[in-house]
Each structure stands twice: as structure tokens, then as C-alpha cells.
Amino acid sequence: MGYKTLQIKLPTNYSDDYIRKAIQTQFGLRDFSFQIEKKSLDARKKNDIHWLVNFIATSPALKGESYVPPPSLEIPYRKRKESVAVIGSGPAGFFSAHVLQKAGFSVTIIERGSEVKTRTIAINDLEKNGIFSAGNNYAFGEGGAGTFSDGKLTSRSKHISAERRFVLSEYVKAGAPEEILYMAHPHLGTDNLKLIVANLRKSFLENGGTIQFDTHMTDIHIKNGHVTGLVCDSGDISADHVLIAAGHSAYDTYRMLMRRGVPFHTKQFAIGHRIEHPRTLINRAQWGGREELPGVKAAEYRLTTKTASGLPVYTFCMCPGGNVVQSAAFPEKSIVNGMSYYQRNGQYSNAACVAGVHPDALLGHTCTPTEILDWMDALEEKFYNYSSDYSIPATRATDYTKKRKSGKRLESSYSLGLFSAALYNMIPEIVSRALIQGLKDFNGKLAGFDQGILMGLESKTSSPLQADREKNGQSQGIDNLYIIGEASGYAGGIISSAADGIRCAMALAGN
Numbered sequence: 066m067g068y069k070t071l072q073i074k075l076p077t078n079y080s081d082d083y084i085r086k087a088i089q090t091q092f093g094l095r096d097f098s099f100q101i102e103k104k105s106l107d108a109r110k111k112n113d114i115h116w117l118v119n120f121i122a123t124s125p126a127l128k129g130e131s132y133v134p135p136p137s138l139e140i141p142y143r144k145r146k147e148s149v150a151v152i153g154s155g156p157a158g159f160f161s162a163h164v165l166q167k168a169g170f171s172v173t174i175i176e177r178g179s180e181v182k183t184r185t186i187a188i189n190d191l192e193k194n195g196i197f198s199a200g201n202n203y204a205f206g207e208g209g210a211g212t213f214s215d216g217k218l219t220s221r222s223k224h225i226s227a228e229r230r231f232v233l234s235e236y237v238k239a240g241a242p243e244e245i246l247y248m249a250h251p252h253l254g255t256d257n258l259k260l261i262v263a264n265l266r267k268s269f270l271e272n273g274g275t276i277q278f279d280t281h282m283t284d285i286h287i288k289n290g291h292v293t294g295l296v297c298d299s300g301d302i303s304a305d306h307v308l309i310a311a312g313h314s315a316y317d318t319y320r321m322l323m324r325r326g327v328p329f330h331t332k333q334f335a336i337g338h339r340i341e342h343p344r345t346l347i348n349r350a351q352w353g354g355r356e357e358l359p360g361v362k363a364a365e366y367r368l369t370t371k372t373a374s375g376l377p378v379y380t381f382c383m384c385p386g387g388n389v390v391q392s393a394a395f396p397e398k399s400i401v402n403g404m405s406y407y408q409r410n411g412q413y414s415n416a417a418c419v420a421g422v423h424p425d426a427l428l429g430h431t432c433t434p435t436e437i438l439d440w441m442d443a444l445e446e447k448f449y450n451y452s453s454d455y456s457i458p459a460t461r462a463t464d465y466t467k468k469r470k471s472g473k474r475l476e477s478s479y480s481l482g483l484f485s486a487a488l489y490n491m492i493p494e495i496v497s498r499a500l501i502q503g504l505k506d507f508n509g510k511l512a513g514f515d516q517g518i519l520m521g522l523e524s525k526t527s528s529p530l531q532a533d534r535e536k537n538g539q540s541q542g543i544d545n546l547y548i549i550g551e552a553s554g555y556a557g558g559i560i561s562s563a564a565d566g567i568r569c570a571m572a573l574a575g576n
């Protein structure tokens with residue numbers, strides 16, 4: 066049975082019949098099956114927006130070799146005596162644990178938050194009543210920061226295609242829509258993620274894994290370059306190998322690791338605000354004046370510019386039809402992020418609007434990892450103290466560029482309220498000056514961008530710290546410790562964090 070590949074241009078609201086006819090006409094085939102290899106929206110010409118779809122058509126009438134799908138990750142199994150403790154159940158922690166379990170290790174996941182069902186109750190309480198839970202919030206709890214997120218599965222990291230395919234296919238087995246395997250911009254939404262995370266946990270447990278929820282690792286014993294034990298609030302734990310996938314919100318864990326001699330250095334990261342627009346405004350700007358496009362959920366954008374000061378300004382983690390949420394990891398701190406549901410049909414669309422900056426430039430001197438964490442803590446606290454609750458300071462983009470407050474009436478998807486503030490003055494001037502330039506530039510690129518509302522502090526697009534690691538991912542100077550995922554500063558986002566966890570797990574398993 067041979068195969069042929071074909072790229073066709075399809076209307077946004079095409080049906081499978083349309084595809085069958087296109088393949089029949091192109092190859093003169095009657096008896097065939099097809100699968101989609103890649104699907105992306107081509108919106109370059111606003112009067113001709115269409116899907117570009119790559120197909121593989123297979124038929125007995127076609128000569129040649131059979132279609133061989135791209136290779137999957139090979140995880141050789143052998144029965145091993147060693148145990149592994151993985152700290153954190155986010156994408157990096159879970160996928161590293163999953164791979165190590167498949168490789169034959171005995172694996173325990175330690176998670177400071179609760180199972181997704183309990184975590185959902187705590188998040189609803191935050192959204193409805195402003196009551197913050199230290200263990201269960203947008204950063205902590207089962208599935209990590211990835212669970213109550215937008216669930217975009219894009220990644221800018223190169224050379225992770227096998228790991229990426231593995232993660233996507235495991236998500237599909239756990240209930241994700243199959244389209245994530247071929248969409249250029251795959252998206253799950255919080256509703257799918259909650260279900261997927263619970264299904265992944267069930268299969269991990271059925272295969273003999275252990276998960277200790279509501280268990281906070283508070284200390285680590287390291288002797289002669291070797292981890293000899295972990296201290297948790299429920300008691301001590303020992304394991305032959307330790308993988309720490311704590312995400313980049315767990316400042317307490319970072320501080321503890323550095324006190325114990327685990328090496329980190331500072332690196333460039335980004336801070337700024339979230340910007341939100343009516344979804345229809347973004348749709349109109351991206352779709353040639355149309356508010357709806359049959360077959361497409363909501364319009365996306367990604368904008369970048371380089372400012373006079375040299376700081377890059379860019380939008381990040383865009384959530385079409387999503388909500389802005391309070392994603393602080395600790396009480397009496399305030400930072401924002403964005404999430405969405407699979408349908409992406411909320412009233413608004415939001416994105417981070419941030420400037421890339423090095424910690425040394427922010428603090429005005431060469432700073433240590435601890436200093437930048439202290440500085441970030443103080444900034445998150447300042448945003449909270451402005452209102453002494455989880456309502457957030459905000460201003461219209463047009464007022465931000467004029468360095469002034471807006472009038473009182475500011476509406477948004479953020480459930481805990483906005484109040485008008487001179488947001489420009491709340492972050493360091495090198496950043497706000499760059500953002501002003503960026504906003505002006507973006508308004509020229511996306512009509513109506515200046516109609517947006519800037520809100521809160523966005524400081525978690527990437528980590529200001531990076532672990533000192535050996536080539537195989539091992540923590541420098543500590544032979545059985547791996548800092549993985551976002552916590553390592555080498556990954557950011559669901560896919561790249563999961564891929565980093567997988568790579569370190571593969572290295573540990575000797576593959």
C-alpha cells in the first residue's frame with residue numbers, strides 16, 4: 066500500500082467531503098484513506114484567509130513504500146532496583162516520572178498541592194470570593210501551572226520533536242482531542258487539561274507509581290556532592306535519584322536549594338503587564354474586519370519589537386477568548402496571567418506585554434540569584450499592597466503611553482476587580498519606557514491595539530534564574546540531582562518543560 070502527500074488550501078469551514086474530493090481529483094483515487102499531517106491558518110491576506118492542510122493519502126492503487134510515521138520516543142525497559150523522587154507534578158515533573166516509570170524505576174511524585182478536584186474548589190473560591198489558598202492556586206497543585214492555563218501546546222524550542230510528539234500522543238491517550246497532533250497551534254484549554262491530568266495520574270498509579278499530594282518538600286540533605294535525603298512536612302524521604310520540577314514560582318524552594326549549595330545563576334527574563342482587548346476587536350484586526358470566521362475559534366497575535374534602549378518588547382502567552390487570572394503562588398502577592406477554555410469564546414482576548422531585561426539592569430548592579438528573588442517578591446507585594454486585596458491596578462494603553470491614570474470605568478474578564486492606577490510608575494522606568502515604545506509600535510501593526518487595558522504585574526513569563534547543569538541535565542557538582550523544567554531556567558511553557566523533564570529522565574535512565 067503506497068502513499069502520497071498533498072498540501073491543499075481549504076476554506077475555514079471545510080468538511081471532510083471537501084478533502085475527499087480534493088484527493089480524488091488530485092490523484093484520481095477512489096479507494097483510499099487519509100490523515101492530516103499538519104494544519105495551519107493562513108491569514109496573511111485578509112481577504113483570503115484559509116487553512117493550509119498537509120495530508121497523507123494511502124491507497125492500494127498507489128505504488129511505492131508504505132507510509133512510516135515519524136519515530137516515537139524509545140524508552141527501553143529494564144527492571145531496576147533504584148528509586149526516584151520527583152518534586153512537582155507539573156508537565157516537567159509528571160513526564161519525567163512517566164518516562165522513568167516506563168524505564169523500570171520505582172517512582173514517587175511529591176506535590177505540595179492537592180489533586181485537581183480539590184484544587185478546582187480552591188481556585189473557584191479565589192475567583193468568586195478572593196480567598197487565596199497557599200497549596201492550591203494557579204501555580205501550585207496537581208498538574209502544576211499547566212493545569213488551569215490556556216493550554217497552548219506550542220513551543221519555540223528546537224530539537225525536541227520526538228519529546229513533543231510523545232507528550233502530545235500521551236495527552237491524546239488521556240482524552241485530548243486528536244487535532245493537537247497536527248494543528249500548527251494546538252490548544253487544549255483548562256477544561257480539557259483538568260481531565261487529562263487526572264487520567265494521566267490514574268495510569269501512573271495503575272502502573273505502580275506513588276504520588277504524595279499535600280506534601281511540601283522543605284529541605285534537602287546534600288553530603289559530598291550527593292543528595293542523601295529530602296525533608297517534607299509529612300516526614301523524611303530518601304531516594305537514589307532526585308528530580309526537582311518545582312516550576313519558577315516556588316521561590317521558597319529556590320531559596321532553600323541555594324542555601325544548601327545547589328548552584329544557580331541569574332539570566333535575562335521579562336516583566337510587564339497583561340493587555341486585554343474585546344475578542345471581536347482582535348478578530349476584526351486579524352481577519353480583515355470580520356468579527357467571526359466560521360471554523361476558526363478566535364484570532365491570535367504575536368507582536369515583537371526592539372526598542373531604542375535595546376530592550377526587546379513582545380507579547381507572549383496570548384489567550385484568545387480567555388480570562389485574566391490572579392496567578393500569585395503565595396498569599397498577599399499579586400501577579401497576573403491568562404487562561405482559557407477549549408472553545409475560546411470568552412468576551413475578551415489577552416496577552417502578556419513584557420520587556421525582556423536582565424536582573425542586573427533592573428537592580429543597577431551585578432546581582433545574586435537571591436537578590437533578584439527578593440526584588441521580585443517585593444514587587445509582587447507592592448502590587449498586592451496597592452489595594453490590599455486581589456483586585457488589580459490597571460490603565461488604558463492610551464493613558465499608559467501618556468503616563469497617566471485612566472478614568473474609573475475599566476471592564477475586563479478579571480473576576481476580582483480592576484482599579485485605575487498609574488501603572489506606569491509601578492514598575493522600573495527602564496521597563497515602562499520600553500513598553501510605551503512597544504505599545505506604539507504594536508498599534509501600527511494591529512489596528513486598535515491601543516484600545517486595550519493594561520493590568521497588574523506580569524512577571525512569570527520566564528525565570529530570572531538558571532540552574533548550573535552538566536550536559537546531561539545533572540545539577541553541577543551533585544551526582545544524583547536534576548533541576549528540571551521551568552525551575553531549571555532552560556524551559557518555559559508546557560511542552561518545553563515536559564520535554565526538558567523527558568530529556569533529563571532519559572539521560573538518567575542511560576539512554
Ligand SMILES: Cc1cc2nc3c(=O)[nH]c(=O)nc-3n(C[C@H](O)[C@H](O)[C@H](O)COP(=O)(O)OP(=O)(O)OC[C@H]3O[C@@H](n4cnc5c(N)ncnc54)[C@H](O)[C@@H]3O)c2cc1C
Nearest residue numbers: 153155157177209210214215216217282312550551558559
Ligand atoms: C495561568 C497560566 C497560564 C499558562 N498558559 C500556558 C499556555 O497556554 N501554554 C504554555 O505552554 N504554558 C503556559 N503557562 C506556563 C506553563 O504552565 C509552565 O511553563 C509549565 O507548567 C511549567 O512546568 P513545570 O512542570 O516546570 O512547573 P509547574 O507547572 O510550575 O509545576 C511545578 C509543581 O511543583 C510543585 N512544587 C513546587 N515546589 C514544591 C515543593 N517544594 N514541594 C512539593 N511540590 C512543589 C507545585 O505545586 C507545582 O505543581 C501558563 C502558566 C500559568 C500560570
